[in-house]
Amino acid sequence: MARLEDVGRRVAIVGAGYAGMACAVALADRGVPVTVFESGPVPGGRARRVVAQGEALDNGQHILIGAYAELFGLMQRVGVPSEALLRMPLELRYARGFALRALWLPPPLDLLGGLLAARGAPLGERLGAVRFVLALRRRRFRLEKDCSVDELLAHHGQEGLIADHLWRPLCISALNTPPARASAEAFLAVLRDTLGGAPGAADLLLPKVDLSRLFPEPAAAWIAARGGELRLNARVRDLEALRREHAAVVLAVGPHQLEALAPGLAPRYAYQPITTCYLQYPGRVHLPLPMLGLDAGLVQWVFDRGALLGERGRLACVISAEGEHQQMSHDALAAACARELAQALPGLPAPQWSRVIAEKRATVECAPGRPRIGPETPWPNVLLAGDYTDPEYPPTLEAAARSGVRAARLCYARLQ
Numbered sequence: 001m002a003r004l005e006d007v008g009r010r011v012a013i014v015g016a017g018y019a020g021m022a023c024a025v026a027l028a029d030r031g032v033p034v035t036v037f038e039s040g041p042v043p044g045g046r047a048r049r050v051v052a053q054g055e056a057l058d059n060g061q062h063i064l065i066g067a068y069a070e071l072f073g074l075m076q077r078v079g080v081p082s083e084a085l086l087r088m089p090l091e092l093r094y095a096r097g098f099a100l101r102a103l104w105l106p107p108p109l110d111l112l113g114g115l116l117a118a119r120g121a122p123l124g125e126r127l128g129a130v131r132f133v134l135a136l137r138r139r140r141f142r143l144e145k146d147c148s149v150d151e152l153l154a155h156h157g158q159e160g161l162i163a164d165h166l167w168r169p170l171c172i173s174a175l176n177t178p179p180a181r182a183s184a185e186a187f188l189a190v191l192r193d194t195l196g197g198a199p200g201a202a203d204l205l206l207p208k209v210d211l212s213r214l215f216p217e218p219a220a221a222w223i224a225a226r227g228g229e230l231r232l233n234a235r236v237r238d239l240e241a242l243r244r245e246h247a248a249v250v251l252a253v254g255p256h257q258l259e260a261l262a263p264g265l266a267p268r269y270a271y272q273p274i275t276t277c278y279l280q281y282p283g284r285v286h287l288p289l290p291m292l293g294l295d296a297g298l299v300q301w302v303f304d305r306g307a308l309l310g311e312r313g314r315l316a317c318v319i320s321a322e323g324e325h326q327q328m329s330h331d332a333l334a335a336a337c338a339r340e341l342a343q344a345l346p347g348l349p350a351p352q353w354s355r356v357i358a359e360k361r362a363t364v365e366c367a368p369g370r371p372r373i374g375p376e377t378p379w380p381n382v383l384l385a386g387d388y389t390d391p392e393y394p395p396t397l398e399a400a401a402r403s404g405v406r407a408a409r410l411c412y413a414r415l416q
Contacts, residue, residue: 017045020252022404043216141192
């Protein structure tokens with residue numbers, strides 16, 4: 001089978017986010033020369049490193065799980081060391097007492113035992129949660145008809161502390177959509193691969209490097225060594241010209257960005273934000289765990305950037321999905337986050353500085369009946385990639401990686 005170099009034409013990939021770089025790696029791995037066009041100065045898309053008032057920060061704090069097989073395979077392929085992630089068994093601990101940790105047992109006993117041993121919830125709720133998981137396993141984590149996550153939880157009697165400290169936070173973290181509107185079908189796809197997956201599938205993996213260094217930048221170096229190219233600050237404005245100059249084009253940008261390149265190609269989506277507030281404290285300040293839950297205000301999770309990235313005294317407060325915080329100024333939001341941390345961690349000093357990064361279109365809203373679109377377009381040599389194109393998964397980094405690999409396979413097959 002002829003290699004694409006023999007033809008002398010490249011594949012263009014528009015967008016150097018996780019989907020675009022996954023596509024580039026998958027094509028380069030098959031000997032296909034690629035050029036990736038990125039409009040910004042740093043690869044990573046909606047999961048990237050940014051500079052805010054002189055500080056290098058991430059535009060969000062992502063949690064990876066052990067079930068992200070496609071993404072981890074790509075990371076290993078391009079040489080990302082295992083030390084780039086802190087891996088630990090599923091553990092959710094809140095500042096105000098609730099704690100759940102998977103036991104050192106084979107699945108599913110690890111989670112079921114962890115639910116029974118969870119601290120801070122009544123025994124009846126813990127037993128109910130075990131029955132809920134067993135019922136989902138019997139149904140293979142599938143529904144006859146999609147509904148909201150809140151409706152799913154109510155149907156199975158999942159209310160109270162377990163629902164508020166486990167199921168709803170997991171929904172918001174994975175789907176970035178309020179449980180009242182989030183797709184139960186997409187939520188169960190995540191639970192299937194984690195709670196019903198292989199050993200280690202439910203592990204939490206927290207990045208110990210910034211999000212651009214975690215995959216997109218090593219991927220760029222890897223494809224460059226194989227004849228590929230990443231062009232930064234290179235906005236594509238003319239799709240027709242790109243099609244004429246390349247054997248194929250993969251559009252790996254958000255659906256709202258497609259409007260400028262191919263009007264009407266993608267349906268209209270609703271979006272959900274992710275807001276991250278960085279608070280810098282004296283270097284001695286740290287959390288009891290790298291990740292701690294809050295349940296008394298706006299902040300859902302706080303991460304210890306000192307424990308993870310060596311940024312001593314720096315805490316990252318994460319607020320996923322929409323809420324009242326969107327109406328607040330950055331200064332007011334930072335002050336609110338600092339107050340919530342001070343209430344959760346008595347004796348915490350005042351922060352030295354703060355930065356708020358709001359990604360307004362962090363993900364498409366993952367709701368029942370949301371528009372579905374795959375990699376196909378009206379043009380045979382133009383394909384789509386992006387987390388929103390996955391047929392079942394919510395918009396996660398794993399969905400982005402899967403979509404990039406899927407588009408690469410289809411592209412390669414057509415080019416032959």
